[in-house]
Amino acid sequence: MLRPRKAAHLGVRGATIRLMSHPLSPLDRSSLVGEVGPVNMTIGSLIFVEAGPGLSYDEICNRIRERIHLVPRCRQKLDEGRTGLSNAVWVDDDDFDVEVHVRLAMLPAPGGQDELMRHVGNEMSRRLDRSRPLWELHVVNGLADGRIAIIMKMHHALVDGASALGIGMTVLDIEPEAEPCEPAPETEEERPGLLLRQARRFAVKPLSKTQRLVVEGTTRVLETSPSTAAADLREAADVLRELLRSRPPAVETPFNRTISANRSYDCTTAPLEIIKSIAEATDRTVNDVLLAIVTGALAIYLREAGVDPDALERDPTTLVPVSIRREGEVGGNRISVVIVELPVAEPDPLRRVEIVGERMDELKSAGGVMAGAIFVVVGGLAPPLLSPALSTVLSAGIDFPSHNLVVSNVPGPTAPLYLNGRRVLEMYPIVPLNPADQGLNVGAFSYDGTMHFGFHTDRALDPPVGRLREAFDRAVDDMAAAAGIDTAPASIAEPAPRLAWINRTFRRT
């Protein structure tokens, strides 16, 4: 009465695995080996969706069932064999069942920010099960305003660009009507082209510039051979380690002690218009403004923690992924990281933007490279996914902290996305803490006219993550006020329905 298992389980397993197995890339392996002690290499997203039909447990499971063949890695598990991770391979999981990966959770009453943030922190403290495909989707009910929250968890080892963008594509649409999807292929050989064809189908639609960039990125990822990408990363890591040895270690801060295995999380938003207006007012990039806001937030937060920013030996540093595609350059996804010093002792918000901007310019110039900036070219890896990978590489190669935190800023879609016909209202990034002395990091993601910020920290961080979020909000307000930007809600086009705590108003202070 047990249904006969597939051939793979009936004696010819070895042969079948040889046929279907895929070796781990060096990057996959490093993120798995690096996940020891307090380090958890799960990448997360927190997504809010408007309430309505289409979001039941079965409807979400069915949606994933219909499309998961687009992303074969999401049906594959690790086979560590007898030799452990050193020779691990990805094999199809014959026991794959969507329901084991999708959970329905509920918030404790009253279902406000506190309850949701605790829930996200608890969830990000839980590791993914290595005996299964390394992803989970949590549908969270019980929000006071009736919206649905979704937490996506994905192991960094799953995130080789194609998988990361692909899993998003399996659940999200660019129109309320779901995009039709090609059925699962009959043979292994037909697989690789599938996601590419699906991506191209998106590309013929009238897309925003950013969406087109995402689709182009996906296409490039899919056309890049994994071995080329791995070789690029290896080479980049060697250069990187050499450069790091010539840099001084990061300054000692209280948030760079050994972390625990437990996490806290908080998030906030700012209208993209405000950030852009500040960038225009200061004649700097959006990214420069974001880094200056982080600088302002850190200054407030350090003081609350009893540390005087003026008394620090050096400025704290952050690892920042940046694009270095040259004007007019076609193809070739040149992603880099720089380690930039944040001027926490500078009291003037606008002056902070200038200082950060000048430092970034210097780092991005050719001379800057030689002077200590770190440039990496990795075929097709998207920035949010790159930074934890690089942190792994960094922490493996040197024995001192090279940076104090990670700030990932990723441009996302400028138009709304949909999940089974329901509009996606907000999308927040959750970037893993890595290496083991990184007590906090900041993720930024622009979506549908709003910047979404996620603060992921060690649970033992004191003051806790909520104070960091408040410091961040204050830093945004201070900077907008200094630039004379009107932050009244009226200036925001089409505000999405949201809880008061998420819809913080940008009051002049």
Add this chain to the structure above:
Amino acid sequence: MLRPRKAAHLGVRGATIRLMSHPLSPLDRSSLVGEVGPVNMTIGSLIFVEAGPGLSYDEICNRIRERIHLVPRCRQKLDEGRTGLSNAVWVDDDDFDVEVHVRLAMLPAPGGQDELMRHVGNEMSRRLDRSRPLWELHVVNGLADGRIAIIMKMHHALVDGASALGIGMTVLDIEPEAEPCEPAPETEEERPGLLLRQARRFAVKPLSKTQRLVVEGTTRVLETSPSTAAADLREAADVLRELLRSRPPAVETPFNRTISANRSYDCTTAPLEIIKSIAEATDRTVNDVLLAIVTGALAIYLREAGVDPDALERDPTTLVPVSIRREGEVGGNRISVVIVELPVAEPDPLRRVEIVGERMDELKSAGGVMAGAIFVVVGGLAPPLLSPALSTVLSAGIDFPSHNLVVSNVPGPTAPLYLNGRRVLEMYPIVPLNPADQGLNVGAFSYDGTMHFGFHTDRALDPPVGRLREAFDRAVDDMAAAAGIDTAPASIAEPAPRLAWINRTFRRT
């Protein structure tokens, strides 16, 4: 701003671990090593609690926080060191946080039997995180009738008797008013006596006979040295393997093929009075009647699966834990298992009771031991916990299936228990599938006047678990009808409020 970690994390960790570490018992180790491929050694309970105050996420977390020091193992995690499981030790988890172990889940609408059973099946398909203390508690909301369901998950390696009973004692009370609890001890040395003193405090209250037995059992467990228990088990396992070699392999049935990693679950109840009335009518024990009901259910189920019970080469066999404490014997908890053949080809329900009873008598007699019954004496291990342990031992020692399924029948409290003041209405056992060719098993637990049955199966079982539960219900009805027992609900004293699907009426058919 990261709070300073405990000394254990600040450079003297090695020394601290030596001080606080506890070696794994051979039984712990075997249940951890045995958890490979499709085998998941998580023991579960499904508990229904009446709605009301006291059951919020925070209240349940707080309850566990106040009492968890009674069961030190529940705050300890595995340290596999560099040598893997062979020299693993239990160490205090400095990152222990109750919230990481307690989840708030929600059922999909309409929150009936189907939704709850799917949820339990999905949960039991998920392994426990080996980087944390090996237990989880899931508070399930969304039941149509407003009751709360609780799923306890505990790794078999955690279940050394004291821990298993202890974790129950940390969350459950024998009176609506919570029993006061001694505070956490200051030193490691004060720990061992704590749970014992707590158990003795229970013992001075007017308890039912069964409750007193449970308390006595706990006391004995706590007074038995772990090394004695381990030696007992090793010795028993040797005897067991020798005896098994002299038995023919279990008959081939369709539910003894290689299982998957996915589980299904279903459950049902029968008033204890009805089972007892059948036992009286047939002059046999409650356990004999249960085994005969399982026999009847298997006969129905085998036919549905296209197998003619008459055409089987031999009767299917079940591993059954039995007590062999002799009359008048004081102390010494003599727990044994027998492998008994179930007469699935016998059409008369009452005759099945007689046949099973005779076989059990024979197995329990001195002659029966020599003729193939397997007796094991293990200091203090409770029967529900013993059977998976023995399955591990059995599957490790021989290369053929020794039995077709496991039926665990455990007497529980005869009076109601409470969780933070709310009455516990129903308690169902979830026994792990082990070894890897065991596609189904049956757990029975008596509580507050009702027998609770849990059917745990491989998800690929066909017909699925629901058909097994229906076959079981039918077998109970058939047997009651044959014995002329009145199964009308009116005969059940004080029926607890419950869903229609759980409160199946014992109609005469």
